[in-house]
Structure formats: structure tokens, C-alpha cells
Amino acid sequence: MxxxxxxxxxxxxxxxxxxxxxxxxxxxxxxxxxxxxxxxxxxTALELADGRIPARYRRALASHPQITAWAEQTAEAGRPGPGGPGIAEGRSLLITGPTGTGKTHQAYGAIRALLGRGVRLRWEGTTTADLYARLRPRAGHDTERDLQTLARSPLLLLDDLGAAKASEWTEELTYRLINHRYEHLLPTLITTNLPTRELRDALGDRVASRLAEMTERVILTGPDRRRRTAPSA
Ligand SMILES: Nc1ncnc2c1ncn2[C@@H]1O[C@H](COP(=O)(O)OP(=O)(O)OP(=O)(O)O)[C@@H](O)[C@H]1O
Ligand SMILES: [Mg+2]
Known part of the structure; x- marks a missing residue:
């Protein structure tokens, strides 16, 4: 496109x-x-999206076979539209693995793969910590509208789920966000450092149960890539 x-x-x-x-x-x-x-x-749409992708991941290429397969399937399932196929209802991914194994890299790589295939893509991306900060009730700001924007986005990247300090409020918010995407079959890319059991403890059973059904689990392994390379930035 x-x-x-x-x-x-x-x-x-x-x-x-x-x-x-x-x-x-x-x-x-x-x-x-x-x-x-x-x-x-x-x-191209890919170039236009560059400004929204954090600089570190602006050239990220998805290389994991489950992620490239997801991008391919999601692109093929796209609804036809005047500006190219749009993103449709579909599968979500839960990308798990220890620190520095490339979860965020693969997730942005997946978004770039869709854009590169000409998918007319409206997407939102946020870390969970930023999400909670952004949605904290404050005077003069319609946080409910912000939540709806993220919940309804055709594609959402939710980075670092379970990493932010949990409270009843964060649990309820995460539940509303995930439940909306679960009910409407909206593709969601989720990354987390936490193994399944800890994720359930951090997010509550209602969220964990929905994630188990709506996501395909992608497990990244290996050393912390940040420590393998000479620091560049
Ligand atoms: N396949 C790859 N090719 C080249 N560089 C990569 C690849 N995967 C990750 N990197 C680089 O390795 C570093 C760590 O990757 P990333 O930030 O995606 O890790 P992460 O698993 O999300 O870590 P964290 O759990 O701390 O959020 C980054 O500098 C990233 O650009
Ligand atoms: Mg990350």
C-alpha cells in the first residue's frame, strides 16, 4: 500500500x-x-509507521517461525478495502521469555511484516506500565476514551504484561482491555517475562483464562541479547 x-x-x-x-x-x-x-x-505505509515505532525496533524483522506464520495468516485473512486489505478478526500471540531474548523486537517485527505486506493497519502499541500511567484517572482527561481506543484498536501490542506493579485497579483495567479483545476476537500481540503460573498470579484468573484461549504461546529462549553486543546507544 x-x-x-x-x-x-x-x-x-x-x-x-x-x-x-x-x-x-x-x-x-x-x-x-x-x-x-x-x-x-x-x-509506503511501512515508512509512515516508522515514526510510531520506537527507534530501537524501527528495523526489527520477525524471524521466529510462529511469528512470521502469524503475520502471514493475519495478512491473508485481511478484509478487502479501498486502500488495501484491512486487518480482520484473528489469533493473538503471547510472546514469552526471559529478559533480552527479543520479545519486543519480534512483536514490532510482526507489525512491520504486516505493513510490508500492504495491510491497511490501524494499530496501537504500549507497555503495560505506560498503559496504567496513561489511564490513571486525572482531572480534565477522558481516560475512559483512551481505554476504548486501545481496546478497540484493530491490532494492539501490549508489551511487558505483568511487569508493572499490580493492584485491584490494574487488574480490573487489564481485565476490561483483554476481555474486550477476547470477546471481539481482536488480534493482540502480548509480550511477558512471566511464566504462566506467575502471570496468573499477577493478572488474576479471569485474565489468564482468557489469554489461554485467545493466544498462541511463543516461547523465546537464549541469552540476554543486550549483554552479547557492544553497547551502541
Ligand atoms: N532477532 C534479532 N536480531 C537482532 N537484534 C535483536 C533481535 N532480537 C532482539 N534484538 C536486540 O536485542 C535487544 C533486546 O531485545 P528486546 O528488547 O526485544 O528484548 P525483550 O525480550 O523484549 O527484553 P525485555 O524482557 O527486557 O523487555 C534489543 O537491542 C534488540 O534490538
Ligand atoms: Mg521487551
């Missing part, structure tokens, strides 16, 4: 910031790009 954006010099606004970044990554100075001049190459 390609975006139908006209390139204008020095675009302004959040989408424009991303577009300027894409132009810059192609070695084109946005300030000197000529308004109305047709782009040499169309801007």
Missing part, C-alpha cells in the same frame, strides 16, 4: 514531521523538495 501524499517543502505538523523524516532518510532535504513534484518513489 502507498500513501497518497503530496510532498511540499518543509511540511508542518505531526504527519509532516514523519514525512520530513522519511525524505531525510532518503537523502532528500525537505526544505529543497519542490512542491507538487511527483515523488521518485511512493511513500
Amino acid at each position: 502507498t500513501a497518497t501524499l503530496t510532498r511540499e517543502p518543509q511540511h508542518v505538523g505531526p504527519l509532516a514531521t514523519r514525512l520530513n523524516g522519511i525524505l531525510a532518510s532518503r537523502g532528500i532535504d525537505p526544505a529543497t523538495a519542490i512542491a507538487g513534484e511527483p515523488p521518485t518513489e511512493p511513500v
Whole structure:
């Protein structure tokens, strides 16, 4: 899928910031790009998504066979639409493994694989700790609406489930989020460091039971990849 954006010099606004970044990554100075001049190459959905993917995972490639199979199946199941196939109801993945085994990398790799296959994808991604911070009730902010946005998103990446400190409030919130996705068969990518039993203790039985039914478990093993490479950032 390609975006139908006209390139204008020095675009302004959040989408424009991303577009300027894409132009810059192609070695084109946005300030000197000529308004109305047709782009040499169309801007792809994958490039547009880059700005929403954390920098560390911007080039992530899903390599685990269960994850590539999931991306392939999810892309093929997509509903036809004017801008390319959309994401449909489907399976979810629970990516588990110790620290640094590449769970988040594989999850963003899966999203990139869908975008690369031209799936017209609306997706949301958050760590659970950020989710709880974002949804904490506060004056002047409609947190219920934020919860609905995440719950209804056609694809959701819920990173580090079970890592944040639990309370009755976090349990209820996680339950509402997971239950909505469970009931509506919405594809969800979940990563966690916790083994099954600890996940159940951390999230409560109602969430654990739904996850057992709605997700395929992907187990990553191996050393902490962060400690194997020389630090770069
Ligand atoms: N298949 C891969 N190829 C290259 N680099 C990888 C791969 N998988 C992971 N990495 C790199 O290894 C590091 C750890 O990966 P990642 O953050 O995905 O681990 P994680 O399992 O999510 O860890 P945590 O449990 O702490 O959240 C990152 O720098 C990531 O970019
Ligand atoms: Mg991670």
C-alpha cells in the first residue's frame, strides 16, 4: 500500500514531521523538495509507521517461525478495502521469555511484516506500565476514551504484561482491555517475562483464562541479547 501524499517543502505538523523524516532518510532535504513534484518513489505505509515505532525496533524483522506464520495468516485473512486489505478478526500471540531474548523486537517485527505486506493497519502499541500511567484517572482527561481506543484498536501490542506493579485497579483495567479483545476476537500481540503460573498470579484468573484461549504461546529462549553486543546507544 502507498500513501497518497503530496510532498511540499518543509511540511508542518505531526504527519509532516514523519514525512520530513522519511525524505531525510532518503537523502532528500525537505526544505529543497519542490512542491507538487511527483515523488521518485511512493511513500509506503511501512515508512509512515516508522515514526510510531520506537527507534530501537524501527528495523526489527520477525524471524521466529510462529511469528512470521502469524503475520502471514493475519495478512491473508485481511478484509478487502479501498486502500488495501484491512486487518480482520484473528489469533493473538503471547510472546514469552526471559529478559533480552527479543520479545519486543519480534512483536514490532510482526507489525512491520504486516505493513510490508500492504495491510491497511490501524494499530496501537504500549507497555503495560505506560498503559496504567496513561489511564490513571486525572482531572480534565477522558481516560475512559483512551481505554476504548486501545481496546478497540484493530491490532494492539501490549508489551511487558505483568511487569508493572499490580493492584485491584490494574487488574480490573487489564481485565476490561483483554476481555474486550477476547470477546471481539481482536488480534493482540502480548509480550511477558512471566511464566504462566506467575502471570496468573499477577493478572488474576479471569485474565489468564482468557489469554489461554485467545493466544498462541511463543516461547523465546537464549541469552540476554543486550549483554552479547557492544553497547551502541
Ligand atoms: N532477532 C534479532 N536480531 C537482532 N537484534 C535483536 C533481535 N532480537 C532482539 N534484538 C536486540 O536485542 C535487544 C533486546 O531485545 P528486546 O528488547 O526485544 O528484548 P525483550 O525480550 O523484549 O527484553 P525485555 O524482557 O527486557 O523487555 C534489543 O537491542 C534488540 O534490538
Ligand atoms: Mg521487551
